[in-house]
Amino acid sequence: MSDVTAASSVSFAEFPAVTTAEWQARLARDLKGQDPATLRWPLPDGFALEPFYHREALAALGGPPAPQPHPITPWLNVPTLNVPADADGREQIELAATALALGADGIHFNISDAATFAVYYLAELLPLARTFVGYTVTEAPDTLLSQLVENNPGTALRGFLRFAPGPVPEGGELADYRVALRRCVSLTTGMPDFRALAVNGAFFGNRGATATQQIAFSLNTAAALLAELPNAEVSTAQVAAALHLHMAVMPGYFLEIAKLRALRRLWATLLHSFGLPAELNERLRIHTLTSSWTQTTLAPHNNLLRHTTEAMSAVLGGADSLSVAPFDYLFAEANEFSSRLARNLSVLLREEAGLGRVQDPAAGSYFIETLTDQLAREAWQLFQRMEEAGGLPQVRGQLLDEIKTVATETFRRIASGQQVVVGTNRFQDRNEQFSFHPKKLLRSASFDVTRAAYPTEVLRLATALHFERRERKSKRAAVVLLGSNTNQVILESFVQMLQEHERPELAASHPPGTLSLLYSSAEEATLMYATPEQFQRFARFIYLIPNEKHVFIPPALLSSDLATMQEAVRVFGFKEMKVQGYTTEQVLARLQGR
Template sequence: MANTQREKLFTEFPAVATEQWEEVITADLKGADYERKLVWKTGEGFNVRPYYRAENLEGIRFLGSQAGEFPFVRGTRAHNRWHVHQTVKVENPAEANAEALKMLNAGIDSIEFRIDAADFSDADLDALLAGISIPAVELVFSGSKCHDLVDQVLAKIAREGIAREEAHIHFCIDPLVKGLTSKGVLCSCIDGLADLVRKTADYKHIRVVTVSGHIFSNAGSTIVEELAFTLAAGHDYLVRMTEGGIDADKAARKIRFAMNVTSNYFMEMAKFRAARMLWANIVKAYGPEKECACKMFTHAVTSAWNQTVYDPYVNMLRGTTEAMSASIAGVHSLEVMPFDASYGEPDEFSKRIARNAELLLKHESHFDQVVDPAGGSYYIETLTQSIAAEAWKLFLEIEEKGGYTAAYEAGFIVERVKASAAAKDKAIATRRQILLGANQYPNFTETADAKIGECAVERAEAKGNVLLPYRGAMAFEQMRLHVDRSGKAPKAFMLTCGSLAMARARAQFSCNFFACAGIKVQDNTFFKSIEEGVEAALAAKADIVVVCASDDDYATAAPRVKELLGDKAILVVAGAPACAPELEAQGITNFINVKSNVLETLKYYLKELGI
């Protein structure tokens, strides 16, 4: 009976052809350009259509595979139980141990110890891991002494009689990306990777190499570039190990990948799916004995690039959506960055909020109870294919240059990322890319927290062929911090007149515009006359007076405001009226609108104000 009703239901709704959809869309556009209005031109090298249908999946070869099946697009396991990961900076082993135990009791099951001490003894290691059951938790070691720790950790496992298959430990040894790309120096430890693989050959769950792909993203790369460069570095390690006498099966099982997850919600889901497929095919080319060697082992960390120091609680929202992308995509482990990490050492509150974001996704949203929920979506599957195609094209270009190391030494890697970063910077300056609280919708009443120092907003200059991390909001934040610490309180006054609807819309736009520089804004509902508005502006001791009206009103309103205001404040017109040339001829030269370079325009006004 149910099947009969279902069949009847579907006969009542005949299929609609794509051509019919397109006809309706074209009619609704009323002559507007389809490509400009509805097609998203991504920075990844491909365009995204406004909708997708089953026909868009034709020719995608990876469809039909399940989680745990080659090429692992849908996941490397038949479950989605990821590890909740947090990092502890080790300065004093006993104190770091106490913090780690607190985190473990609060719900995390993967902990990273970052060790940079010149000397780190066996006694220090014992103190660091006191009370921590090695078989019960995933341990990750990073820092400058990471390579030296391998022997110490293996010795501790042997001393405590822990079964080798029970040790889930990873070392963040990465001389190619973290060393060469970030510092310009290739660590000699790269020659010892094959020996580390041999030492840990019997430890099924120990990985000695971590490809730090997040470095590309935090330096401003696109998603495609991050993926392609990460794969290229991973392949470089694979080549070096196999040339060192290690078979591909063992070498691939010793590589771990750490990548960023940004707020580009669906694109990030597709990235991790594409990454697993591409890495599986790279390893498959070496003819491993077992397909499980082709599984990509991925750790995700939420982006530092898009965090802001102003309105920092928005970082919680960014971290949550990013965590959703990673968990839906099916990563092995995930670290949510604390919301205050962009301007100081995270405190206990921010760390708790960070890990709780993941715990909520697990225990209240049950994201760990379903594998690849995005699978089958026409949009996600098409995105996966598009990202994979573009990343593979770039990967092959790197291979043609001789592999990752050769491409880096030729300047190719750094030049590509810097070009992408420059494009992002321009998009942020012109608000084509929004960073909430920084270049759009700032908190009008906020001033810099005492904890925010110049170093938090000052972008380090990369000298030579290296990549350095920065945050996209830094240019705005540096400008705003300069205003906050200047001892002055510049004010922008909204002189709303003429058409009420247009006056209010442009006043809201202008308030957001000037507040991005820390300029105090005084909004006003409406002035019945220009004379009343100018009088109020002068009484408010405004430094900038913004005329907010309709285009038709500006021809008479703006000159009258200029006449009454004189040189007592900077006059700005909100919009790009057709009468702009006539206004300019009368000495009215300041305009702000949606096409303005917000950053450069605000810098100009601050300079005019002597700040």
């Protein structure tokens, strides 16, 4: 007979039940006659969250949904280590061994050049049969995987492989990669703890997609892989068993919990549509990572707080593994301080907060269950619309255009202050001392310009450099890329700061699809715009790159001597954006609080 006392059911019988009508009457009384509908929270996804949910919400869903399966173990803490193109990864492998000894449960290597990665050294330092290791590569995924298999005969690998072939979503362009991906599936068949195919939902999230779009477009990617890869040697079931999901998690706490839950629910529907057994859904693994879309270089310690909410959403939403990025990764070299904080965040949530001890903590919540259902319904409709239009890769352009539309609106909301980014557009430290060199950062080709705060952030950095250049009476000039279609947003933000009698009539916005630029010299600053082709030719001229066949991604900041820059701006056809009655320098000074 067991000595363990059975847990009694939780009851609050001493509290009288409150009906929905009573709650609504209380809301109306507290609002003093104001319509409760004014408290609705509209989402970019196209629907609104209600200010109040009650037990009827679950009845509308047909009763409380079944909780998600509880993982055998809590989520895995899997830091990401970047292996640069000029390295063989030995240093990162040693860092991985240290991280595993200090609280990490696995490692994710983001490898720039898989051909030079030290597979031998990896096997020497890490026991691959017991260690969860993820690999992201940009080319020849089957080559790296075959090297791992050949150098570890008889070893069933643990972890995942993610193939990220340039600026397209995995599944967005399959024609050139089918053979390699099929080989990856074949090499790992019989390795139940290794997933050789990634559905990279983070690709969409880190470009500003809504939660609905992230779910739907991830399903479109998975559908493309399930439809295109099977052949005589590789079955649909093998492809499905090899799939896993990579999802970026944003700071929208409850929304992100519901996003992961809705995705897992729809995964079962997707597999069923391909005639696959239900048990494959139980094997789904979701790897989550803190979002780059929401990170900032200004007031960067706030990234620690963003990461905390993102990590909590991930694990409460049912993530199987989690990568927390260092708070300063946008501008700093990898360092032990920020890496340790990132690694310990997951450890604290598990060891001290105990978040891994409860099965599906969000289950039964009137609000989250309703939100999960709404996201699932909206995402499935969007998924079907894309499939009816031809699916990936045929609809890749349409899919990216829809994300761009949403992202552009986010840029506008941030620049106008409607959407708060703490430390960047609200509660700024005007005397902030940058822990990086703004000019060096803006010149770096690796500087991430796809983030939500980038247009607002780079304007502040570029303005600081302009006033510094003016004070030093520099003989050089610079052109800074502010982003796409952002000049009108800048002007509108400026107008918001003026009194009514000061407000100018705004010039017409620059044509859609053009880039916003800031030309800066010691004598003047001018807001300009140019087509992407004009800016590309301009950048090649400044950097002396004549061969247009050579792939060249211009940095955000380009500088030269004053005469050369003035002539190049004229020759390549940059146009000035005008603010009636105000110079660009006056606009910038006001936006900077000067």
